[in-house]
Each structure stands twice: as C-alpha cells, then as structure tokens.
Amino acid sequence: MLYRALRPLLFRMDAEGAHQLVARQMEALQEIPLALRLIAAWCRPPAAARRHLLGLTFPSPVGIAAGFDKDARMIPMLAALGFGFVEVGTVTPRPQAGNPPPRLFRDPPHRALINRLGFNNEGAGAVAERLLRWRASGAALFSPPPPLFVNIGKNRDTPLEDAAADYAECYRRLAPHADAVVLNLSSPNTPGLRDLQRPEQLEKLMGSLEKRGPLLVKIDPDLDDSQIAEVCKVCVRLADGMVCTNTTLDRPPGLAESGGLSGAPLMRKSTEVLRKVRQRVGPGYPLVGVGGIFTPEDVREKLAAGADLVQVYTGFVYEGPALPRRLSRAVTP
Numbered sequence: 082m083l084y085r086a087l088r089p090l091l092f093r094m095d096a097e098g099a100h101q102l103v104a105r106q107m108e109a110l111q112e113i114p115l116a117l118r119l120i121a122a123w124c125r126p127p128a129a130a131r132r133h134l135l136g137l138t139f140p141s142p143v144g145i146a147a148g149f150d151k152d153a154r155m156i157p158m159l160a161a162l163g164f165g166f167v168e169v170g171t172v173t174p175r176p177q178a179g180n181p182p183p184r185l186f187r188d189p190p191h192r193a194l195i196n197r198l199g200f201n202n203e204g205a206g207a208v209a210e211r212l213l214r215w216r217a218s219g220a221a222l223f224s225p226p227p228p229l230f231v232n233i234g235k236n237r238d239t240p241l242e243d244a245a246a247d248y249a250e251c252y253r254r255l256a257p258h259a260d261a262v263v264l265n266l267s268s269p270n271t272p273g274l275r276d277l278q279r280p281e282q283l284e285k286l287m288g289s290l291e292k293r294g295p296l297l298v299k300i301d302p303d304l305d306d307s308q309i310a311e312v313c314k315v316c317v318r319l320a321d322g323m324v325c326t327n328t329t330l331d332r333p334p335g336l337a338e339s340g341g342l343s344g345a346p347l348m349r350k351s352t353e354v355l356r357k358v359r360q361r362v363g364p365g366y367p368l369v370g371v372g373g374i375f376t377p378e379d380v381r382e383k384l385a386a387g388a389d390l391v392q393v394y395t396g397f398v399y400e401g402p403a404l405p406r407r408l409s410r411a412v413t414p
Contacts, residue, residue, distance in 0.1 A: 197340030348373025359387025
C-alpha cells in the first residue's frame with residue numbers, strides 16, 4: 082500500500098533517476114541489520130516454494146532478472162524481499178558509461194519499459210569485490226541464501242571477433258564468486274551482440290571459458306524458429322541451461338523510442354519462445370522464463386510453457402516490493 086501511494090510520485094520523475102533514488106534507499110536500508118531481518122522475516126518464501134535445480138537450492142522459483150542491480154549493490158535487500166535467486170549485471174570486463182541519457186522510458190498504458198542503457202556498469206573488478214563481501218558475510222543472514230547469478234557481456238568497443246576474450250575475462254573474474262553465470266548474447270543495445278547467438282560464434286565463445294559451475298545462455302525473443310533450433314542444439318551440448326528471454330525490438334502501436342522493450346507486451350512472445358525451446362531441448366533441461374510477469378497467473382503460464390524458474394524486472398517496477406512475496410506464495414504447491 083505504501084508503494085502504491087509513492088509510485089505516482091516516482092513515476093513523475095525521469096525513469097532512470099527514479100531507479101537510482103530507489104536503489105540508494107535500498108542500499109541505505111540494508112545497512113540497518115534489524116530492518117533487514119524484519120523485512121526478511123516478513124517476506125520469507127514458504128518452505129513449500131523451494132526448488133532444486135542446477136545443484137542449487139532456490140528458496141522460491143521467483144528471481145530478479147539482470148538489469149535491476151547492475152553493479153551488485155542491492156543483493157542483501159533483494160534477498161530480504163523474498164526473491165528466490167538474484168541475478169546481477171550485465172557486467173563487462175572494463176567499466177563503461179553506457180549510452181547517453183535519456184535511455185530508460187516508462188509506458189504505463191502498456192505496463193512496459195523501454196531501455197537503451199547499453200551495459201552501463203562499474204566493471205568486473207568492482208563487482209567481484211561486492212560478490213566476495215556477500216559470500217563472506219551477507220549470505221549468512223539467510224537460510225538457505227538465494228543463489229546468486231551473474232550476467233556477463235562484452236565491452237561496447239570490443240570488436241565482435243574479439244568478444245570471446247571479453248567473456249572469458251569476465252567469467253574468470255566473476256565465476257568464482259557466483260552460483261551460476263549467464264552469458265548475455267541477446268541485448269539489442271550493444272551493436273552486433275545478437276550475432277553471437279549464431280552457432281559458430283556461440284561455440285567459439287563457450288569454448289573459450291574455463292568452465293566452473295552452472296553456465297546459462299540468455300537468448301532474445303526475436304529469433305525465428307530455425308535460429309531457435311540452432312541455438313538450442315549448441316546449448317544442450319555446451320551450456321547447463323537457458324534464460325528465455327531478453328527484451329524485444331517489437332513495439333506496440335505508438336511507441337517510438339528505440340531500445341529493448343520489456344513488460345506486459347513481451348509476455349506472449351517470450352512465453353512462445355520458451356515453449357519452443359522446451360520442445361527442442363526436451364524435459365529435464367533447466368530453463369528460466371522471463372518477460373512480462375506481473376501476476377501469479379503469469380508465473381503459472383511460464384511454468385506450463387516449460388520454465389523451471391522465472392524472473393521479474395518490469396513487473397517489480399510497476400507492482401513494487403511486495404511482488405516476490407505475493408508470487409512465491411501464490412505458486413506454492
């Protein structure tokens with residue numbers, strides 16, 4: 082109810098400015114141990130919501146997607162709010178500013194966001210230090226702690242032919258501190274990045290990694306059926322799972338801003354890609370469904386289409402901090 086009252090004020094602000102304000106408040110609040118414990122106790126998912134996948138225990142199947150916490154600054158608070166796993170990033174080997182603002186836009190009538198952020202982040206070195214601190218102390222506050230995924234990408238100025246080296250460097254620095262690593266090959270905001278989903282590029286990239294722990298590949302929702310088949314064939318051999326999907330370049334009528342679209346308009350398309358991927362990879366292969374989740378019904382639809390876990394981002398922006406608690410309780414067997 083408090084967030085419902087505050088949201089109109091936040092939505093009057095520039096979207097990125099509002100996100101930064103909320104992030105600062107979350108960071109400040111998580112520094113108060115009593116507040117963090119009280120929030121965690123209220124939002125803790127029921128024991129029946131637990132899932133076991135990739136050799137990991139998830140307090141619930143509902144996670145926060147990459148993009149919300151790019152620099153791993155809010156992990157304790159996101160865990161306390163009841164997310165069953167937390168994915169930080171996208172992280173690149175070197176810090177980069179991303180695209181010039183304005184670069185994040187709301188579309189309330191469609192319950193959507195458009196972003197063209199461009200992998201703005203503080204780089205693998207800074208993020209690795211925060212992940213190490215979480216491992217050393219923060220995770221001990223939760224039983225079980227939510228698994229930590231790290232989403233990695235290449236720097237914008239790295240030529241596509243050298244992308245594998247960027248992913249390998251990022252992986253080397255971050256994988257030791259993560260429960261799983263997600264390769265972001267599908268953002269529409271880094272020129273040429275989606276070409277890395279081609280089979281020959283994907284095989285080269287994954288072959289450059291000294292694999293340790295679960296490795297997943299995040300694909301885009303704009304792939305056609307033949308491209309989905311090609312990506313699945315490589316991933317089943319070389320990856321431990323897939324994340325379906327990133328943002329789309331499709332637009333509802335009347336939206337002119339460039340960038341990746343997320344939120345309710347993505348639900349149908351991302352779910353259809355998820356369903357096709359499940360048909361290709363068969364039962365038992367881990368899949369994460371993301372794109373357009375706002376309600377328990379949305380979660381159930383993703384699970385029915387083949388997801389083992391789900392992630393939210395835009396729904397969290399629109400629905401507020403009670404969303405992970407509400408979703409995890411609604412999908413409990």
